[in-house]
Amino acid sequence: MIDGTAQMEQSAVGSRPSADDGGLILEVEDVVRRFGGILAVDGATFDVAKGSVTALIGPNGAGKTTLFNVITGFYRGDRGSIRFQGQEIVRRPPYVIARLGMVRTFQITKALAKMPVIDNMMLAAPDQPGERLYNLVVRPAAARARERAVRARADELLAVFQLEKLAQEYAGVLSGGQRKLLEFARALMTEPTMLLLDEPMAGINPTLGARLLEHMHQLRAERGMTFLFIEHDMEVVMGQSDKVIVMAEGRVIAQGPPDEVRRDQRVIDAYLGGGAAIGSEPRR
Amino acid sequence: MTLPLGVTFDAFTDFGFWTSVGILAGTYVLFTLGLQLNVGYTGIVNFGQAGFMAIGAYAMGVLVVKAHWSFWLALPTAVFIAIGFGLLVGLPSLRLRADYFAIATIAAAEIVRITALNLRDVTGGNQGLFGFDESWNNLSDQITSWLESLGWSDPEQLFPLFIVVWVLALIATVLLHFATKSPWGRVLRAVREDEDAARALGKNTLAYKLQSLAIAATLGALAGFFVAINLNFLTPEAFLPAFTFIGYAVLVLGGLASYWGVAAGAIIMWTILEGTRFIDLPISAEREAAVRFMIVGLVLILLMAFRPQGLFGKKEEMVLGD
Amino acid sequence: MEARSIPSAAHLPLRERVRELPAVRWARLHPESAAAGVIGVLVLILIARHGLHDVAQTSLNGLTLGSVYALGAIGLTLVYGILKLTNFAHGDFLTFGAYMAFLVNVTWGGPLVLGILFGMLATALMAVFLEKIMWGPMRARGAGLLQLLLMSIGLAFLLRYTIQFIWGTKVRALDVNVTDSVEFLGLRIGRTELIVIGIGFVTLMAVGLMLKYTLLGKRMRALSDNFDLAETSGIDTSQIVLFTWILAGALAGLAGVLAAEVTNLRPEFGFALLLPIFAAVILGGIGDAFGALAGGIVLGLVTELSTLEIEPRWKTAVGFAVLIIVLFVRPQGIFGKATAI
Numbered sequence: 039m040i041d042g043t044a045q046m047e048q049s050a051v052g053s054r055p056s057a058d059d060g061g062l063i064l065e066v067e068d069v070v071r072r073f074g075g076i077l078a079v080d081g082a083t084f085d086v087a088k089g090s091v092t093a094l095i096g097p098n099g100a101g102k103t104t105l106f107n108v109i110t111g112f113y114r115g116d117r118g119s120i121r122f123q124g125q126e127i128v129r130r131p132p133y134v135i136a137r138l139g140m141v142r143t144f145q146i147t148k149a150l151a152k153m154p155v156i157d158n159m160m161l162a163a164p165d166q167p168g169e170r171l172y173n174l175v176v177r178p179a180a181a182r183a184r185e186r187a188v189r190a191r192a193d194e195l196l197a198v199f200q201l202e203k204l205a206q207e208y209a210g211v212l213s214g215g216q217r218k219l220l221e222f223a224r225a226l227m228t229e230p231t232m233l234l235l236d237e238p239m240a241g242i243n244p245t246l247g248a249r250l251l252e253h254m255h256q257l258r259a260e261r262g263m264t265f266l267f268i269e270h271d272m273e274v275v276m277g278q279s280d281k282v283i284v285m286a287e288g289r290v291i292a293q294g295p296p297d298e299v300r301r302d303q304r305v306i307d308a309y310l311g312g313g314a315a316i317g318s319e320p321r322r
Numbered sequence: 323m324t325l326p327l328g329v330t331f332d333a334f335t336d337f338g339f340w341t342s343v344g345i346l347a348g349t350y351v352l353f354t355l356g357l358q359l360n361v362g363y364t365g366i367v368n369f370g371q372a373g374f375m376a377i378g379a380y381a382m383g384v385l386v387v388k389a390h391w392s393f394w395l396a397l398p399t400a401v402f403i404a405i406g407f408g409l410l411v412g413l414p415s416l417r418l419r420a421d422y423f424a425i426a427t428i429a430a431a432e433i434v435r436i437t438a439l440n441l442r443d444v445t446g447g448n449q450g451l452f453g454f455d456e457s458w459n460n461l462s463d464q465i466t467s468w469l470e471s472l473g474w475s476d477p478e479q480l481f482p483l484f485i486v487v488w489v490l491a492l493i494a495t496v497l498l499h500f501a502t503k504s505p506w507g508r509v510l511r512a513v514r515e516d517e518d519a520a521r522a523l524g525k526n527t528l529a530y531k532l533q534s535l536a537i538a539a540t541l542g543a544l545a546g547f548f549v550a551i552n553l554n555f556l557t558p559e560a561f562l563p564a565f566t567f568i569g570y571a572v573l574v575l576g577g578l579a580s581y582w583g584v585a586a587g588a589i590i591m592w593t594i595l596e597g598t599r600f601i602d603l604p605i606s607a608e609r610e611a612a613v614r615f616m617i618v619g620l621v622l623i624l625l626m627a628f629r630p631q632g633l634f635g636k637k638e639e640m641v642l643g644d
Numbered sequence: 645m646e647a648r649s650i651p652s653a654a655h656l657p658l659r660e661r662v663r664e665l666p667a668v669r670w671a672r673l674h675p676e677s678a679a680a681g682v683i684g685v686l687v688l689i690l691i692a693r694h695g696l697h698d699v700a701q702t703s704l705n706g707l708t709l710g711s712v713y714a715l716g717a718i719g720l721t722l723v724y725g726i727l728k729l730t731n732f733a734h735g736d737f738l739t740f741g742a743y744m745a746f747l748v749n750v751t752w753g754g755p756l757v758l759g760i761l762f763g764m765l766a767t768a769l770m771a772v773f774l775e776k777i778m779w780g781p782m783r784a785r786g787a788g789l790l791q792l793l794l795m796s797i798g799l800a801f802l803l804r805y806t807i808q809f810i811w812g813t814k815v816r817a818l819d820v821n822v823t824d825s826v827e828f829l830g831l832r833i834g835r836t837e838l839i840v841i842g843i844g845f846v847t848l849m850a851v852g853l854m855l856k857y858t859l860l861g862k863r864m865r866a867l868s869d870n871f872d873l874a875e876t877s878g879i880d881t882s883q884i885v886l887f888t889w890i891l892a893g894a895l896a897g898l899a900g901v902l903a904a905e906v907t908n909l910r911p912e913f914g915f916a917l918l919l920p921i922f923a924a925v926i927l928g929g930i931g932d933a934f935g936a937l938a939g940g941i942v943l944g945l946v947t948e949l950s951t952l953e954i955e956p957r958w959k960t961a962v963g964f965a966v967l968i969i970v971l972f973v974r975p976q977g978i979f980g981k982a983t984a985i
Contacts, residue, residue: 161509
């Protein structure tokens with residue numbers, strides 16, 4: 039396990055200075071999540087390097103989305119430690135984790151259907167004085183100015199993903215693929231340090247999908263943004279990621295560069311054992 | 323004109339009748355604006371609004387009558403107490419799902435009412451609390467003089483109350499209108515749409531829900547003051563859960579996403595409710611009272627069955643269906 | 645590599661830290677024992693302060709109240725579990741049942757037994773009628789939960805005030821013996837109260853046996869537990885739904901009559917009972933019929949026992965306070981399963 043021994047020697051309490059120790063932005067250790075009698079996540083341990091693109095794969099029911107939920111605070115982990123940029127975040131509320139810079143998207147998109155696309159986008163921008171009642175009364179000019187800036191940024195991002203014509207439409211009328219793009223664009227509005235994407239490519243046509251990936255690499259290169267995504271499309275996984283983490287039955291069974299992982303016997307067994315071969319997972 | 327069975331419509335031409343209806347409607351606009359912010363904009367089902375009304379009214383009444391505070395000091399203090407109670411109830415219960423939150427708020431409201439009923443020494447219990455409206459009467463007289471100076475001879479006695487209620491209702495409507503169009507309002511709507519999405523974007527949704535509840539508490543307390551002044555005395559009977567449900571009937575009548583709908587719904591509802599009081603049907607007063615509430619129930623059922631977006635709501639923005 | 649348990653909780657909010665205290669963790673894992681323990685300790689404290697006789701005497705009153713709560717709660721919880729409907733009109737089912745019994749027992753002068761049976765039958769029929777013309781069609785249209793909830797409130801108003809229209813607000817009473825009392829073990833209980841406890845417990849046992857051992861009962865519990873799963877296993881859901889309403893209506897009607905035997909009849913009395921019944925349902929774990937039964941009895945006992953410490957007129961507030969405490973501490977109830985966050 040990469041850096042496993044180094045982790046054991048570190049103390050757990052409180053936050054350590056900056057994220058440059060070993061360049062790890064996310065350290066997950068022995069995370070357990072139980073539902074009734076079932077161990078959905080059974081001692082997952084892995085880490086993610088700053089500025090990397092990492093894929094999380096595994097057969098259906100391996101616990102990938104559950105793990106995302108625990109990492110981002112939507113589920114309460116029963117055990118384990120999760121450190122983001124050196125700070126312990128296990129069981130902190132999801133909005134705190136998002137504000138710390140780790141933002142996630144959802145497998146079944148959460149586009150706010152009865153709100154216009156542009157509102158979806160503008161909602162996500164950080165540091166909006168207009169979101170506090172106090173500022174609306176006492177500093178309205180600052181609120182208005184930021185709102186204009188947010189609007190400009192939102193229009194910019196929508197254009198990148200060719201959604202600008204839909205800005206005034208209710209998000210509910212968008213197609214599935216468009217909603218995935220909206221959710222990605224919306225997540226980018228938050229100016230995150232690390233993005234956790236749950237099946238970002240599902241339902242998107244190849245051209246736009248390529249754009250999304252291009253944008254991802256651009257953000258990584260220009261801003262050092264880190265990406266961790268769950269995907270079933272093996273071409274994307276093998277072709278785009280620096281590191282692949284494989285889960286099966288709640289456990290991390292392998293992690294490393296794509297070529298290494300794809301040849302790992304345990305990984306092959308996990309997929310074949312589940313009745314599927316690597317690369318032939320159906321897209322949902 | 324007298325119809326068969328002795329039904330008369332004389333009341334409908336009586337200015338006093340319409341003033342009375344107007345006061346009740348205006349009070350309910352304030353009351354229901356709080357519900358609309360909660361249900362229509364934030365997605366929280368607050369069934370305890372009558373409790374906030376009770377706290378506002380009783381806090382004001384007790385401070386004036388028992389503690390001899392100035393009326394004008396007691397009013398804002400009572401509002402703060404109502405807000406405090408709202409936060410106290412909201413903090414633990416807003417993390418519950420919608421129907422549990424609704425039940426928790428009714429329970430909280432009933433605890434308030436039972437306390438008002440049983441703390442007889444302080445609140446007067448069922449006997450009622452009197453004597454808090456002296457300052458109001460002075461203000462009312464001043465307004466009456468002002469109206470007379472404008473040329474209106476012998477204005478209706480309750481008209482000053484009508485004016486004050488509707489001025490406040492309009493101010494509240496305008497303020498809420500701007501607040502909900504702001505970025506703050508945008509977060510509220512996101513909380514209603516999908517709370518997890520809002521949290522994933524870094525919004526502290528609990529804080530927003532608490533603010534929504536606190537504003538509803540303020541509006542409820544204001545409505546409580548007007549109920550107290552209108553009745554001239556305070557009794558726990560005026561704050562039964564039934565009144566919260568009437569507020570909901572007004573809300574769904576007017577359409578959940580429309581402010582003018584709240585005003586229209588309130589006027590329609592109270593015209594119906596008060597109107598049946600003045601039509602001289604040949605049945606006992608008790609039965610007339612029963613009929614009024616039967617109508618409220620029927621309105622709720624029929625609206626939910628056939629027009630859940632209310633008279634003025636849009637089907638696309640329908641908040642009630644999941 | 646040795647597995648580490650959770651790191652120090654210093655960075656977590658207060659609520660999380662309380663959850664991790666050893667005593668609290670044990671209670672979370674063993675809720676029934678923890679609840680029994682808490683109640684046991686409270687009862688012991690009361691016995692120490694007031695003596696066994698007073699506590700036992702008050703407990704008898706508590707059992708009377710508890711039977712009413714339990715009978716009302718079972719119907720409410722099953723309707724919720726199977727139909728996901730929070731039926732605010734359930735309290736008025738109790739009122740309806742009581743007034744139907746009044747019709748037979750007082751207006752027509754029949755025996756009380758007939759009144760009880762008629763009350764149960766009439767309420768069951770009304771419940772089925774409402775399912776046919778209202779709940780069924782609304783579900784078929786895909787009505788939302790809040791929509792149905794508001795509709796049930798409208799129904800509650802309609803029921804209660806129709807009753808008030810017909811019978812007025814005058815307080816009425818069933819033709820029962822309110823003076824005779826029975827003595828045993830040094831405790832005194834009114835004959836009528838004893839009958840209420842008797843009928844209540846026999847019915848609760850019968851319902852409990854039905855739910856546990858009959859095919860119908862098992863199917864009802866399966867549907868209440870997980871509707872979709874049970875449906876796919878071939879159960880005729882519409883038939884079960886019908887039986888659920890019949891049972892809920894009959895039990896509510898019985899609860900109403902029994903309550904009317906020991907108190908009085910007013911149009912609002914059912915709604916006044918609704919909140920404590922909700923409390924019993926939530927205490928026991930919503931959707932769980934046995935939990936509702938236990939919750940009802942416990943709530944009745946707690947409400948009555950509280951009068952040893954506080955003035956009786958505050959009794960009703962106790963039910964609400966219990967409700968709020970349960971919602972804050974363990975919303976899934978004593979017997980409910982823990983859910984994600």
